[in-house]
Amino acid sequence: xxxxxxxxxxxxxxxxxxxxxxxxxxxxxxxxxxxxxxxxxxxxxxxxxxxxxxxxxxxxxxxxxxxxxxxxxxxxxxxxxxxx
Amino acid sequence: xxxxxxxxxxxxxxxxxxxxxxxxxxxxxxxxxxxxxxxxxxxxxxxxxxxxxxxxxxxxxxxxxxxxxxxxxxxxxxxxxxxxxxxxxxxxxxxxxxxxxxxxxxxxxxxxxxxxxxxxxxxxxxxxxxxxxxxxxxxxxxxxxxxxxxxxxxxxxxxxxxxxxxxxxxxxxxxxxxxxxxxxxxxxxxxxxxxxx
Numbered sequence: 001x002x003x004x005x006x007x008x009x010x011x012x013x014x015x016x017x018x019x020x021x022x023x024x025x026x027x028x029x030x031x032x033x034x035x036x037x038x039x040x041x042x043x044x045x046x047x048x049x050x051x052x053x054x055x056x057x058x059x060x061x062x063x064x065x066x067x068x069x070x071x072x073x074x075x076x077x078x079x080x081x082x083x084x
Numbered sequence: 085x086x087x088x089x090x091x092x093x094x095x096x097x098x099x100x101x102x103x104x105x106x107x108x109x110x111x112x113x114x115x116x117x118x119x120x121x122x123x124x125x126x127x128x129x130x131x132x133x134x135x136x137x138x139x140x141x142x143x144x145x146x147x148x149x150x151x152x153x154x155x156x157x158x159x160x161x162x163x164x165x166x167x168x169x170x171x172x173x174x175x176x177x178x179x180x181x182x183x184x185x186x187x188x189x190x191x192x193x194x195x196x197x198x199x200x201x202x203x204x205x206x207x208x209x210x211x212x213x214x215x216x217x218x219x220x221x222x223x224x225x226x227x228x229x230x231x232x233x234x235x236x237x238x239x240x241x242x243x244x245x246x247x248x249x250x251x252x253x254x255x256x257x258x259x260x261x262x263x264x265x266x267x268x269x270x271x272x273x274x275x276x277x278x279x280x281x
Contacts, residue, residue, distance in 0.1 A: 017132065039180065044129040046187040051133065056187045 006072035027069030117157035124150035178266035194259035197238040204231040
């Protein structure tokens with residue numbers, strides 16, 4: 001999975017879960033500060049990512065949810081780890 | 085005291101919890117209402133994640149129940165002359181603290197399962213209190229029937245998944261342990277509140 005693919009996937013899932021237009025989501029969009037992501041939204045995003053990719057992101061607190069780009073980076077890293 | 089090691093697979097009935105403010109009926113009814121509103125948020129998200137039609141169907145019915153229950157508690161509070169007030173959700177907060185952020189559909193289902201069990205047990209316990217207004221008793225009776233179904237369909241779904249993937253049983257056990265620890269925390273807080281009065 002490339003960084004661009006990961007960004008697309010995270011953006012798509014956030015758009016779907018939060019009913020936010022894709023055009024309003026960018027890699028620098030902050031999940032909490034810009035989108036108001038709460039713990040339920042966070043759980044839904046992680047579960048949706050697991051369903052789409054079969055991977056679990058090792059996020060343990062809301063502080064792990066920074067920007068769309070940072071979540072995508074972790075997703076790529078998890079993918080690379082599983083293929084190493 | 086229950087420990088991690090002796091949480092059984094038989095899912096013993098949740099023990100009673102004495103909240104520090106349990107003598108304030110309005111606090112308790114607001115707790116009930118807040119729990120149902122919170123539950124609706126969880127079930128809404130679960131219904132978007134559900135990966136089979138039966139589960140989608142059950143969760144959609146469950147979502148209706150949570151909204152109706154929140155309305156019933158709002159109406160009950162109004163009918164006995166109370167008001168809606170913001171309340172903390174100590175059990176949910178502690179449950180989340182001990183389990184961590186759920187990362188899969190099964191983990192969210194397992195947390196919902198233990199939370200529903202706990203809520204159902206609390207409603208049943210309340211129904212045993214002799215002097216409660218008839219509006220509250222009626223509301224409790226109606227809701228308990230739904231809650232019993234919530235616990236059973238989620239447990240059946242998890243057990244079905246556990247047959248296909250043994251890791252799901254471990255997730256259920258983790259949720260039970262988080263539930264036990266949350267209750268131990270709250271019992272300790274309650275005991276401390278009593279000691280300090």
